Amino acid sequence: MAKESPNINPEIPDNGQNMLTADACVDGILKGDRYMLSRAITIVESRAEKYRGLAIEVLDRCMPHAGDSIRVGITGVPGVGKSSFIEKLGLHVIEKGKRLAVLAIDPSSSISKGAILGDKTRMEKLSASPSAFIRPSATGSSLGGVARKTRESIILCEAAGFDVIFVETVGVGQSETAVSHMVDFFLLLVLAGAGDELQGIKRGIMELADAIVINKADGKNLEDAEKARMAYLRALHLFPPKESGWTPPVMTASALSGLHIAELWNAIEDYQKLTHENNYWDAHRKEQMRQWLHESFEDLIYQRLQDDEALNMQMKKLENEVINARISAAGAASLLFKSWIKGLHGKG
Amino acid sequence: MAKESPNINPEIPDNGQNMLTADACVDGILKGDRYMLSRAITIVESRAEKYRGLAIEVLDRCMPHAGDSIRVGITGVPGVGKSSFIEKLGLHVIEKGKRLAVLAIDPSSSISKGAILGDKTRMEKLSASPSAFIRPSATGSSLGGVARKTRESIILCEAAGFDVIFVETVGVGQSETAVSHMVDFFLLLVLAGAGDELQGIKRGIMELADAIVINKADGKNLEDAEKARMAYLRALHLFPPKESGWTPPVMTASALSGLHIAELWNAIEDYQKLTHENNYWDAHRKEQMRQWLHESFEDLIYQRLQDDEALNMQMKKLENEVINARISAAGAASLLFKSWIKGLHGKG
Numbered sequence: 001m002a003k004e005s006p007n008i009n010p011e012i013p014d015n016g017q018n019m020l021t022a023d024a025c026v027d028g029i030l031k032g033d034r035y036m037l038s039r040a041i042t043i044v045e046s047r048a049e050k051y052r053g054l055a056i057e058v059l060d061r062c063m064p065h066a067g068d069s070i071r072v073g074i075t076g077v078p079g080v081g082k083s084s085f086i087e088k089l090g091l092h093v094i095e096k097g098k099r100l101a102v103l104a105i106d107p108s109s110s111i112s113k114g115a116i117l118g119d120k121t122r123m124e125k126l127s128a129s130p131s132a133f134i135r136p137s138a139t140g141s142s143l144g145g146v147a148r149k150t151r152e153s154i155i156l157c158e159a160a161g162f163d164v165i166f167v168e169t170v171g172v173g174q175s176e177t178a179v180s181h182m183v184d185f186f187l188l189l190v191l192a193g194a195g196d197e198l199q200g201i202k203r204g205i206m207e208l209a210d211a212i213v214i215n216k217a218d219g220k221n222l223e224d225a226e227k228a229r230m231a232y233l234r235a236l237h238l239f240p241p242k243e244s245g246w247t248p249p250v251m252t253a254s255a256l257s258g259l260h261i262a263e264l265w266n267a268i269e270d271y272q273k274l275t276h277e278n279n280y281w282d283a284h285r286k287e288q289m290r291q292w293l294h295e296s297f298e299d300l301i302y303q304r305l306q307d308d309e310a311l312n313m314q315m316k317k318l319e320n321e322v323i324n325a326r327i328s329a330a331g332a333a334s335l336l337f338k339s340w341i342k343g344l345h346g347k348g
Numbered sequence: 349m350a351k352e353s354p355n356i357n358p359e360i361p362d363n364g365q366n367m368l369t370a371d372a373c374v375d376g377i378l379k380g381d382r383y384m385l386s387r388a389i390t391i392v393e394s395r396a397e398k399y400r401g402l403a404i405e406v407l408d409r410c411m412p413h414a415g416d417s418i419r420v421g422i423t424g425v426p427g428v429g430k431s432s433f434i435e436k437l438g439l440h441v442i443e444k445g446k447r448l449a450v451l452a453i454d455p456s457s458s459i460s461k462g463a464i465l466g467d468k469t470r471m472e473k474l475s476a477s478p479s480a481f482i483r484p485s486a487t488g489s490s491l492g493g494v495a496r497k498t499r500e501s502i503i504l505c506e507a508a509g510f511d512v513i514f515v516e517t518v519g520v521g522q523s524e525t526a527v528s529h530m531v532d533f534f535l536l537l538v539l540a541g542a543g544d545e546l547q548g549i550k551r552g553i554m555e556l557a558d559a560i561v562i563n564k565a566d567g568k569n570l571e572d573a574e575k576a577r578m579a580y581l582r583a584l585h586l587f588p589p590k591e592s593g594w595t596p597p598v599m600t601a602s603a604l605s606g607l608h609i610a611e612l613w614n615a616i617e618d619y620q621k622l623t624h625e626n627n628y629w630d631a632h633r634k635e636q637m638r639q640w641l642h643e644s645f646e647d648l649i650y651q652r653l654q655d656d657e658a659l660n661m662q663m664k665k666l667e668n669e670v671i672n673a674r675i676s677a678a679g680a681a682s683l684l685f686k687s688w689i690k691g692l693h694g695k696g
Contacts, residue, residue: 044678052682059676067673152678286671293663293670296681301649304685315641322641323634325415328407330392330500333644334400337652345693 022057029062029160034133037160041135044152049307059152062159067285069158070272071165073179075205076189078170081215083122084255085189086166090123092261094131098164101133101157102126105150105169105179133162147178148299151292154182180208181288184281185268188212192221192228206232207239210248211267217252217259225252244280246271304344311340370405377410377508382481385508389483392500397655407500410507415633417506418620419513421527423553424537426518429563431470432603433537434514438471440609442479446512449481449505450474453498453517453527481510495526496647499640502530528556529636532629533616537563540576554580555587558596559615565600565607573600592628594619652692659688 020039028036044055076082086102093100102123126132135153154165167183169175180186188209206212212232217225232250242248249267253260275281305311318332327335368387376384392403424430434450441448450471474480483501502513515531517523528534536557554560560580565573580598590596597615601608623629653659666680675683 056676056679056682060679063673063676152676155676289671289677290667292677293667293680296677297663297684300678300681300685301653305649315645319638319641323637325411328404328411328500328503329496329637329640329644330648331404331408332641333648334404336645337648341689341692344689 020054022054022061025054025058026061026159029058029156030065032161034160037133037156038135040156041153044156045149047303055152059155062155066155066158069154069163069165070185070268071154071167071183072268073167073169073176073183073186074189075169075176075179075187076215080189080191081255082168082170082189085213085215085253086168087123087126088255088258088261089265090126090132090166091129092265093164094126094129096265099131099133099162100126100164100166101135101154101160101162102166102168103135103150103153103157105146105167105175133157133160147175147182148292148295150179151182176205176208181291184275184284185210185271187264187268189215190228190232191216192224206235210242210244210246210271211264212236212248212250213260213264214250214252216254216256218254218257222252228252244271244275244284245278246274246280305340308340308343310343311336314339368402370402370409373402373406374409374507377406377504378413380509382508385481385504386483388504389501392504393497395651403500407503410503414503414506417502417511417513418533418616419502419515419531420616421515421517421524421531421534422537423517423524423527423535424563428537428539429603430516430518430537433561433563433601434516435471435474436603436606436609437613438474438480438514439477440613441512442474442477444613447479447481447510448474448512448514449483449502449508449510450514450516451483451498451501451505453494453515453523481505481508495523495530496640496643498527499530524553524556529639532623532632533558533619535612535616536560538576538580539564540569540572554583558590558592558594558619559612560584560596560598561608561612562598562600564602564604566602566605570600576600592619592623592632593626594622653688656688656691658691659684662687 020043025036025040025043029040040058043051044059046055074082074086090100090102123134127134135157150167154167157165165183167179169179176186186208188205188211190212192214214225214228214232229250229252236248236250251260251264251267253264255261272281275284314336318327318336321327322329322332368391373384373388373391377388388406391399392407394403422430422434438448438450471482475482483505498515502515505513513531515527517527524534534556536553536559538560540562562573562576562580577598577600584596584598599608599612599615601612603609620629623632662684666675666684669675670677670680
């Protein structure tokens with residue numbers, strides 16, 4: 001049914017008849033079925049308890065088929081030209097015979113605000129390519145939650161055969177750090193112009209960068225871009241050497257003219273080669289996986305707490321007791337914890 | 349036994365003979381026994397599981413006797429002269445017939461580093477007064493944990509009859525926010541001099557302040573201090589009016605000469621009067637109590653997780669599974685959660 005009227009963000013059918021099975025999901029993904037991949041991502045992103053079992057089974061079964069990609073985080077403040085840049089770099093990657101998935105993290109957007117349409121429009125050529133899969137922002141109330149869902153989407157995309165993953169994020173401060181924790185290579189897009197340099201340094205983003213690209217280096221911007229390049233280069237010298245042994249290049253580039261797009265991709269491949277040789281790649285991935293487990297566990301606990309209606313009712317009651325000094329916060333917390341555990345155990 | 353050789357930070361006797369009872373603790377506190385108060389704070393600060401029951405019982409029983417004080421947070425960067433200022437203001441408060449407890453939050457210090465001795469030395473006159481109780485920093489690995497312990501210490505001090513509580517913190521950025529969440533009145537100490545003004549504004553601390561005091565306004569500093577006062581006054585105009593209806597005064601002061609110490613205390617009493625009248629005082633306290641419960645609950649869960657050895661062992665095992673792609677992080681998190689609950693329920 002749904003196959004006849006495909007849509008980008010398929011709802012999960014609720015009636016038993018069309019209920020997706022883990023088998024169908026995993027088979028579809030491993031065959032590279034983009035529609036099934038999209039549905040699986042929706043399931044993984046869902047906060048509904050009824051899909052958790054399915055989501056976990058699909059993820060568990062995709063895991064052994066995942067990991068064989070290069071994950072590139074791309075960030076930059078609004079206006080830096082991320083979309084056109086990603087499209088240009090993405091088309092170059094596809095020309096090299098790769099399959100590319102573009103995922104986005106944007107804690108400020110929501111699907112209902114039209115992010116999908118926005119993404120479709122702004123990467124027109126890329127989204128038309130059969131070798132590209134573009135998935136707009138996961139939505140969520142917390143950045144941490146959104147970020148964890150994105151990691152899971154990466155797994156699914158890799159299992160579906162995508163060997164280059166771009167994770168795009170808006171440069172608003174926190175999401176860059178979250179993204180840097182899930183990618184192999186972190187790319188910072190900047191513009192030539194006063195103040196930009198300082199901003200990047202202050203927010204600690206420059207320390208995360210494996211490459212800094214001064215975008216929009218075309219036309220009469222070229223000279224300023226080169227000046228900015230020198231400034232960033234000098235600024236980078238202030239940071240200690242990277243654990244990866246990699247020296248982040250600072251490059252000018254243009255999505256408009258295509259300047260240095262190929263060179264940038266070569267740099268990313270050089271990084272991959274270097275860190276494979278010195279074993280950083282593997283060690284880094286392992287540390288990320290470890291971190292991912294801890295965050296997933298914390299997230300699960302947080303979700304369980306939020307979804308527990310009995311607990312929330314008792315919380316309200318105890319708030320009142322604490323406010324009226326009939327019990328201490330520590331005492332109330334202890335009572336809450338005991339009945340939470342009891343309730344959870346009762347549910348099995 | 350311990351009474352004969354009192355010490356500032358009494359260890360809790362471990363042998364059954366000297367085991368402290370909640371009755372002895374609460375009776376002592378309500379009688380204003382400073383030694384018992386000090387022991388109770390140690391118990392409350394302890395992370396050991398065996399003292400949790402006792403800590404909670406003592407807190408619960410002290411709660412109805414707490415709350416009747418004015419809680420003043422005092423912050424400022426190192427070098428601003430917090431200790432001498434607190435001593436001067438503290439002595440003034442005591443002269444007015446009040447009983448004063450000074451608690452400190454310093455996430456960077458630890459008792460073993462000699463913080464106690466430091467505190468004793470730097471507030472010599474105040475610590476000699478029978479109307480003052482000075483308690484050095486709670487130690488802890490996380491600021492949040494330390495802050496929650498400080499709230500509990502406030503309760504105990506209030507139950508022991510202290511009607512003015514100073515909570516001191518170093519101006520390192522995060523602890524000010526934590527302190528502002530547990531006090532009625534938040535005092536920012538600054539120095540005259542370049543750069544200071546901006547710093548305060550940037551870190552969002554000025555927004556928290558109910559009064560800004562330019563300290564060390566004595567001798568040849570007087571003129572600069574007055575200039576700084578005007579600058580801060582102008583800067584304060586940039587912020588929206590406070591929910592409390594209070595307009596934060598900006599004052600020069602000197603711990604050395606005593607300049608404006610009395611005036612500052614009058615301002616704090618004015619604040620109390622105003623917010624009692626407009627009901628902000630009560631609403632604010634209630635919101636803080638609510639917040640305190642939520643944080644205590646989160647903290648309890650976090651502690652339980654950390655202390656659970658079986659869980660930590662399973663975590664290590666599952667980290668390995670995730671790293672080797674045999675299971676997804678989400679799948680592993682779900683397994684961990686199930687066995688955690690099971691284990692907790694088994695323990696009762």
